[in-house]
Amino acid sequence: MAVRFDCSTVAGRVDGLSEATSAVRRGELVVLPTDTVYGIGADAFNADAVDRLLGAKGRDRAMPSPVLVASPEALHDLVTDFPKQGWALVEAFWPGGLTLVARHLPSLTWDLGETHGTVAVRMPSHPVALDLLAETGPMAVSSANLTGHPSPQDCDAAQGMLGDSVAVYLDGGRTEAAVASSIVDLTGPVPVLKRAGAISAEILRKVVPDLKEL
Numbered sequence: 001m002a003v004r005f006d007c008s009t010v011a012g013r014v015d016g017l018s019e020a021t022s023a024v025r026r027g028e029l030v031v032l033p034t035d036t037v038y039g040i041g042a043d044a045f046n047a048d049a050v051d052r053l054l055g056a057k058g059r060d061r062a063m064p065s066p067v068l069v070a071s072p073e074a075l076h077d078l079v080t081d082f083p084k085q086g087w088a089l090v091e092a093f094w095p096g097g098l099t100l101v102a103r104h105l106p107s108l109t110w111d112l113g114e115t116h117g118t119v120a121v122r123m124p125s126h127p128v129a130l131d132l133l134a135e136t137g138p139m140a141v142s143s144a145n146l147t148g149h150p151s152p153q154d155c156d157a158a159q160g161m162l163g164d165s166v167a168v169y170l171d172g173g174r175t176e177a178a179v180a181s182s183i184v185d186l187t188g189p190v191p192v193l194k195r196a197g198a199i200s201a202e203i204l205r206k207v208v209p210d211l212k213e214l
Contacts, residue, residue, distance in 0.1 A: 004159065004169040007033075007128050016170045017128070021135040023167040029053055031144045031158045032132055033172030034068070034124040036097050036181050036198055037151040038158045040166060041068070041132075041141040047111040050140045054113065056165035058147045064113025065140035066099055066120040070133035078119060078138065080105050085208045086186045092207045095125035097177060097198025101185040112140055122181055128172045143180060153178055184211070 005016025020030045024042065027049040031040050040056060042049035044067050053065060067078070072090050075082060079102040086100055104110075104119040112119065124130065133139060143151040144158035144166075152158040155171035182197035184204065193201050193213045205211050 002159070002164050002166050002169060004155065004171055007170050007172045012171075013128065013131075016168065017131055017135065020132055020168040020170055024049075024132075024136045024139065026167075027052075028167035029056060029162075029165060030132070030168040030170065031155065031162065031166050032129050032141070032170045033126050033155070033175055034129050034141075035095070035126045035175065036124070036177045036179065037153055037175055038144040038155060039068070039129075039141040040144040040158070040162060041139040043136065044112065044138040044140040045108075045110045050110075050112055052165070053140055053142065056162055057142060057145070059142070061113040063147075064115045064120075065142045066122060067112070067138050068129065068133055068141040069121060069123050069138050070130055072123060074123075074138060075102075075121065078104055078108065078121060083186055085191055088207050089184065089191075089204070090123075093199060093204075094123040095130070096123075097179075097181040098122065098204075099181045099183045099195075101183060101187060101194065103187055118187055120183060126172060126175075128170055132170070151178075151180060184208075 006012040042053045099122040153175045182199040183195040185192040
């Protein structure tokens with residue numbers, strides 16, 4: 001049976017973060033608010049948990065889960081060949097609505113789906129998400145919706161779709177944005193905007209002028 005915590009109160013937030021942290025460490029799924037939409041998350045290094053995450057969404061391995069981190073420094077332990085333009089984007093837009101795709105370290109023992117050696121990483125700006133990530137470490141987090149349905153901006157919508165496939169729901173109120181993060185691929189010779197979202201191409205080009213769009 002799923003449990004839900006009202007993170008607008010001090011007690012609810014403390015208890016919710018404690019229970020969610022324990023659930024992630026047990027390999028269970030949690031729903032958390034971010035600065036874009038609500039996400040469903042699992043321990044990024046627990047392959048069974050990530051598989052359950054994809055299953056809860058009705059998503060196949062061809063659409064691997066992004067990873068959320070608590071700080072830019074976490075990139076040093078996750079990615080390789082990260083370009084200067086990537087660090088410029090991190091400095092300008094993290095925490096915030098920008099996901100960056102980079103080559104992950106070959107030594108990492110994780111299975112996020114069919115990533116082809118890459119990982120999509122973001123640092124959200126929601127305080128509840130950051131507090132949870134600070135305790136759990138990197139989490140595989142995807143939008144908390146069934147595949148093909150709208151991404152939820154509130155906990156009710158997420159719980160209505162995902163139900164008891166999730167162990168803990170952290171209710172942080174309605175999220176700020178109705179759109180998902182923008183995605184920039186840094187694995188080629190120039191940055192490529194793979195998905196337009198919370199941050200426009202125009203704004204991104206103020207930092208990386210040679211940004212290409214698909």
